[in-house]
Amino acid sequence: MNTFGDTFTFTSFGESHSAAIGGVLDGVPAGLHISLDMIRDALDRRAGRHQTSNIKHQTSACGVSQRALRETDEVEWLSGVLDGVTLGTPIAFLIRNRDARPEDYEAFKHSFRQAHADSTYEAKYGIRDWRGGGRASARETAARVVAGSIAAQLLAKQGIQIKAQLIQVGDETRPEHFDELINRYRAEGDSIGGIIACEVTGLPAGLGEPIFDKLQAHLAYAIMSINACKGFDYGSGFDGVTLPGSIANQHSGGMLGGITDGTPLRFRCVFKPTPSTPKAGVKGRHDACVAVRAVPVVEAMTALVLANFAGIL
Amino acid sequence: MNTFGDTFTFTSFGESHSAAIGGVLDGVPAGLHISLDMIRDALDRRAGRHQTSNIKHQTSACGVSQRALRETDEVEWLSGVLDGVTLGTPIAFLIRNRDARPEDYEAFKHSFRQAHADSTYEAKYGIRDWRGGGRASARETAARVVAGSIAAQLLAKQGIQIKAQLIQVGDETRPEHFDELINRYRAEGDSIGGIIACEVTGLPAGLGEPIFDKLQAHLAYAIMSINACKGFDYGSGFDGVTLPGSIANQHSGGMLGGITDGTPLRFRCVFKPTPSTPKAGVKGRHDACVAVRAVPVVEAMTALVLANFAGIL
């Protein structure tokens, strides 16, 4: 289904070629002043309109596709907000798909066969179902970013800060070399994966619930629901397998027994290289490293999980 | 909360020192012949009464605690089963905690401070709440194994087989050397982590749902809810970060766009070394590698997820 959360829920809608994508965010308390700039910033990062590292450079260097750059992602607010302040009612918003024209749609029909989830969507819904092409598209994550930014602003009022960043591209772990490596793969018509680390500070101890509402379980669920994500770990994680207990357990990752311990929460996730590359026969400019644009999506899903748990508390 | 699943639900109860642990499994169709032997086998593996590898050897070699070996785990069936056949009604079962005596309880009071999740449970529930000591205990996973075995038997009737195994202990990847390594850590009063790989064969293409019910998201949620689990990945996973798209995408792990593609489903998970070691001041025989006993728990949670999705289909 397309609804996330229990007490703080986000319902997502829209195909890449429908009139709009968007969502409904339910459970936001009344009185929150929403910063549109923060939402804009997160959307820009998702669209690849920001740099990947601290070094100033052209966006085009990130290997971002033309389509992404054309997306202007103007958010239209339908309900739940008045004069920039939340009403406590469901917040509905949409982002128009500006280039959703019939001729695009034809192109979509043909590109359908090359998209990531085509074969599985066909198996599930049958050949006449367009659910795959439009819904499996990463465009859907823009709605997550809008909703997640509101959740993050709510958390920020409680002193909780979420910060994700790209820490590895291929075997490169030096941020100042990421663009160079990504551009190299792009030039070769190929793509490469990346690892994102996320840190949350300011969390109170005690968030999370035994035994099936462990915080790390819900985070893993949320992060693994992002397109192209192939793994999640926290604290000592997979690398900790070689450490003896006397050392590994110094890296809790901020959660013990499924509950926050008051120290910074730290997790990682890995994104596979996109399969839609010139090398694989897909023409046009492509995202050579989708992990770049996944950073604000990881932050968004983290915010949605934490707001949901904060609501439970 | 302590209920897992939507249409095929498992509700778990019991503390390590209460009268019993157990569970209620709801959504099992009528007419399934339950093999008690298969449940017994899974419980034995969870209790460390089996070997870790294919090589025949003494259970005691696995570094399993005395308490685990004393657990006889006799399942008492309360409802939902008649003459070994399911009725379609909720299946309730319990396993008595045979050594739940007052004097044990006193010991529990004192050992409370050393258990894994003590500090977080105290932060959450307050010092007078015993939820931590009893509920955070890995004993709870025995109920998961019973429920998961029934789910697995249901799946087996549809030709779906789940098989997990320990593939790494510390930096050792040769199964025939696992016991030796584990015994070494045990002798040193220390502990070590492990990685479990799980493979599911016989799955039809089409299981899983966009965008928040992706199969890998639910699997990650389920697996990360197991005690001591610190990470989950599938297909190319974390290791795939160094591979170019042209190679990495040959390893789907059986799911694309959150939906099974008809090939074997493959995921991994990592378990941290237990912090309750002689080196950390906890006396008595200890589990030097909890990943050993987690293998049937990983299978159980996988079965619960898949039975839930099969129900949705």
Add this chain to the structure above:
Amino acid sequence: MNTFGDTFTFTSFGESHSAAIGGVLDGVPAGLHISLDMIRDALDRRAGRHQTSNIKHQTSACGVSQRALRETDEVEWLSGVLDGVTLGTPIAFLIRNRDARPEDYEAFKHSFRQAHADSTYEAKYGIRDWRGGGRASARETAARVVAGSIAAQLLAKQGIQIKAQLIQVGDETRPEHFDELINRYRAEGDSIGGIIACEVTGLPAGLGEPIFDKLQAHLAYAIMSINACKGFDYGSGFDGVTLPGSIANQHSGGMLGGITDGTPLRFRCVFKPTPSTPKAGVKGRHDACVAVRAVPVVEAMTALVLANFAGIL
């Protein structure tokens, strides 16, 4: 929360004075041809643009407020439908609040104190929260009607027909006298309640689940969530209390043990008179009998419940 259902879900949004009201309907299979005429018809009936009985007469006779008549209720489709056919993805739609201008908003501020749920909304959300005025408004039911009509069309493909009608106004049970009675109350600046009966034909036996998913329990939940509804019964209902078992049990209402028995499903619901009357100090034309316009809302909620159960089956 504002999401209804489990496997066939409807998420509603919008205040009476926000930019739009609308909803997201999730779980509709691909390939359904949507009749916009049927949706239009249901919306017209909700807006009071139809007659109350079989006798042809002017809409204005029904005591419908001017505001209702001004609502044109044009549905804008955002996603999930292409060329009038469902895609299997979430169907998002909106209806603009055409007269949502600042000056209206001022009026809204003042009328806030007279609305039905004002005191309780204030108790819950605090005085600065506009949730009440806008969200408690019956305008929200237009979104239910759109979603319910799609559900009804889905059910109709399976031969299931839902038909609600007003059977009592005050103590009057002759439909041809309803308008006269309603007009009398309106002329007096007062209002009157009504009873709606709903019949569903074509349901297969076997819909519903023990013990908490009994079909009548879900129907009661859905119907009682409609504004101004004060009661629900089915089969022999409240009136059956005076009948001996040998007679009363001939009126099952189509459900036994919470499960359909293959006979027509029959239930009733009662709507209180609106408290917003000239007599109570609220100026302007008013709905003298809100039950009139509730008929298509009752049908809509019934359809949503049944589509959800059909999905479970």
Add this chain to the structure above:
Amino acid sequence: MNTFGDTFTFTSFGESHSAAIGGVLDGVPAGLHISLDMIRDALDRRAGRHQTSNIKHQTSACGVSQRALRETDEVEWLSGVLDGVTLGTPIAFLIRNRDARPEDYEAFKHSFRQAHADSTYEAKYGIRDWRGGGRASARETAARVVAGSIAAQLLAKQGIQIKAQLIQVGDETRPEHFDELINRYRAEGDSIGGIIACEVTGLPAGLGEPIFDKLQAHLAYAIMSINACKGFDYGSGFDGVTLPGSIANQHSGGMLGGITDGTPLRFRCVFKPTPSTPKAGVKGRHDACVAVRAVPVVEAMTALVLANFAGIL
């Protein structure tokens, strides 16, 4: 399914002829002292071991079946409670079915065809499924009563009191004449329906949520899930249909817009006469008015709903 509630959940299990019935109550905070006497009292009332009215008289006068009187309903606590105090963990309990012997089982096979929900259960589960006979039995409500009593005790600590009583049997509304009327129907081998009124005092204003979590909607759902219940109304209810708005709206029933208004909550529900009578061919002593024993079940379900909402707040 067999789980009720979201944040305060009750999972029920057990057939009338399985080893036990029982349940798991999740979400009860730690530190509640449980009064076993109050649970005993509620179970006794459900079993017909109390009088129907304030006038002292023999239980046997109520037309209660022999089987009900034989039920001793001893509750065995499995987890979640220590020395009579809740631990914050799931509270699991069971009540043995003392006469669940093979020979009884044979009888059950034959009586199966006469039980209330037989035809619908057969339609749903097929002839070999025993779900109907055992699970549809009113015996299941004993587990609801245990769970509901704990919820009621939790609410009582916050000053919330729930009191249900039989207010009508057939057309008789004078309590002191109920037994006489019931006995008359019993003597004739027939049965009669009854209406129960429930009042809740001490509720704070503000409980309930728009638009689908209106308190009356959840109450209706819970009450309509009780065996033999055919209707629910609150405040002015069905009788209010004849009253003009200027009068009817003085009877809110304690809820406006789905949210408590701080006045006593008042609702009614109606129970049909049992179809299992000598007149219908079912031999042996029978419950001539099942509404008598439904009183504590109505209180129990009300308590479960309110505890769930209190948890949401």
